[in-house]
Amino acid sequence: MIDIPKSKTNSLSKYKFIDLFAGIGGFHYALSSFGATCVFSSEWDKYATETYKINFKIEPKGDITQINEIDIPNHDILCGGFPCQAFSISGKRKGFEDTRGTLFFDIARIANYHHPKVLFLENVKNLVKHDDGKTLATIVKTLENLNYSVFTKVFNASHFGLPQNRERIYIVAFNNSKINSKNFKFPTPTNERVCLEHILEEEPKNAKIILRDDIEIYKTYKIENSLFGELELLNKPIQIGKVNKGGQGERIYHSLGHAITLSAHGGGVGSKTGLYLINGKIRKLSPRECARVQGFPDDFILNDADGQSYKQFGNSVSINVLQNIILEIEKILKENE
Template identity: 35%
Template sequence: FFWGQARDCNGPMARRRRALTQFVTILMAFGTWFVTRTSHKLVRRSRPALCANISSQGKGGRSRSSQKTHASDGMEEARFVPVGAIVAPLRMANIVLRLAKGGWNKRRNVASGGWKRSILPYDGPTTLNLSEKDTKYNRLLSVHLSPEASWALLQPDARERVPKELWRLLEEGLVEWKPGLRIGSKECGGPSNVLRCLPPIRESARFSFVELFAGIGGFRLAMESFGGQCVMASETDPLAKETYSGNFGDVPVGDICEVVESHIPHHDVLTAGFPCQAFSAAGEQQGFADRNGNLFFEVTRVLRGCQPKAFLLENVPALYTLDDGRVMKVMLEELRKAGYRCTWNVLRSNAIVPQKRRRIYFVGLRNDLVSEEGNNSMDLEFEWPQDLLLASEGGKHFTDEDANFPTVGDILEEDVSDSYDLSQDKWDAIMDRERNNSRDPVEFRIVSPRDQARTIISSYRRSHEWNSQYVRRSDSMNESTPPRFFTEREIARLQGFPDSFELGKCSSPKRLYHQLGNAVCPLVVARIAENLLKAAGL
């Protein structure tokens, strides 16, 4: 009756109807926000922090300054990525499967970098008391846990950290905790679970290498230019794997945490651009208190288990000063304990590509390949590319005036589609924002064809309104005319990828900006690798 009587859109009944509708809409929005906020709090409180001091985070998380201060928390006790599984008979399957709630088992969503199956048949030793009756239901399963869950079970106060139901099952011997059990372990089906379609090793190859955290294969482009063969690559991003396999023919294996080091093929050089989000100045810089930050220890695990002759690693330069240098100290110590003599440097790329990209590189040689003279005698065998040095101890330092550096005009495409143009509204908003920050929008946000671009990041297109640079279609365009984005091919050229590198192999073209922004510069890697291979006798 109430709604039916509101025939006059401007009458009192119509106004009441609109007011009631607005009130209900606001009430529903508030209810949705409250439920979401409460559930997020419950999830955060129920999950143990990985290798970090939970008490230092507080209820509302840590501020940026405190995150930097505690970026190396927890690493004195455990410098590894915790892995493990719960072994249980089939008759306990329903109870164990409930561990999936709350994020305790490994993710099974392939699109998010997880595994198709986190529950596998188990064929290995066990302390479980299995009756001879009902052998069908006594078949064992392994439920592989998340790093947070594995870390909780490794703690002395695990009883207070894990779900009460799980702890009761463990105490009564109905299920068993197997620390260190990986999806690729022999007991869970062996390397066939993770090491699929590895290429056969060529006898004609000059040397062999593996590529951890491979991305789209920047290290591989550089190493293959010297006659090397990649015997294994590891990457979890399914779209990056599409681009990788489309160019090299090999599909990278998934999570390196689930690969047993003894199953990795023999190799001479290990390369890795381990995740930088935990160390980058653009992020929260939680260091080893972040799950991604701990993946560095997967590099040292493989080095200890496989003992290649040399390694080459890459990351962001902010890593050097993070947590007053304590994070860097831990990394160098772990590389030394793995049996390597290591040196590092911050190099720039703009001597060979038109991009001002600074990255820190670590190179190392196995101890038996380095003489014992001096504290860091590896410097006698290995020399950094002098024209790429940004800041180092000794060596010639080049400036922009010392060489004819490449410019953006060298990499621009012709006849670029209008789909790369900014809209007028977006460009006006960006100009207003930059003027409010006392910056010239044209000087700060538009790169001249006669200049070099700033560092290309993975969010170049996704969050372009904050920091990304654009290019004009012609020099005659005035300030108010919207510029355009760099194309995917132009970004690839800025990163040093050749035009022969296929960009159309990814099923999501918009994701190419993310992949290229995360990639290493193959030309810089090649300059380093040339000297490293000589030092390693390869």
């Protein structure tokens, strides 16, 4: 999480938002840190719902495809990290109809009914090239047909003060009938120098230590202070070894670099977090360390099951990136008040 200026902590207190595909509430945390109020959330994973409820005192509704838009409260901001799906008839320029059968359709139908001022969405970087770019083009065209001005940008969490290499596309759309967004621009990366060592627990009890005979630490790697004189040599993962053949989940990284992208389903001995040389031991990150590399504060309550926590943070959004984008959205909203 970022250090939000005191003048901004209640700057969105007049605004209501809904949290779709809510997961454990990354969007909720980011928007509420500016004073915005959540009036509805939806998530179909029961374990993520448990984590969301215990942290935000709101129980998300279930499958959004089964919820009528009429039953959703009025809101100013619609946010969500929707799954990326192929559009079976993408490219035929039918706009709204092109998205039927996908989860993006539910965003479109809700926006078509409620006309919120802002849509704030996140997805995997691959959405840019998905189906030769037709998927993203259909999304943008659909929102434009609903009278929104659409802005898209790929950001890496590594460039916003989080020690994790995580590239995602962010979509911000403003309702043209309510908002003049001609001055909107995405934030400039903050590029703080940060590394895994800054967020590690001293003695995590639930970070699996790897004891194997096939661990190889490269003899050629050098980790010296001089190596980190240049920013680009700091804010990225630094591979220093491998387990077995060095496939997915079998690469070892130094704690003076960044984590690899957290994953909900990654395999290998370092599944979901990757492997790291920390205090002379090869281990995975702990669930709390995963929370920290995603920007969640230490008072965020983790799921009781470590396996669920790993999955949830692998699926989550990066708080710092959201908050920096919200600062720019807030400027436009204030201009239009």
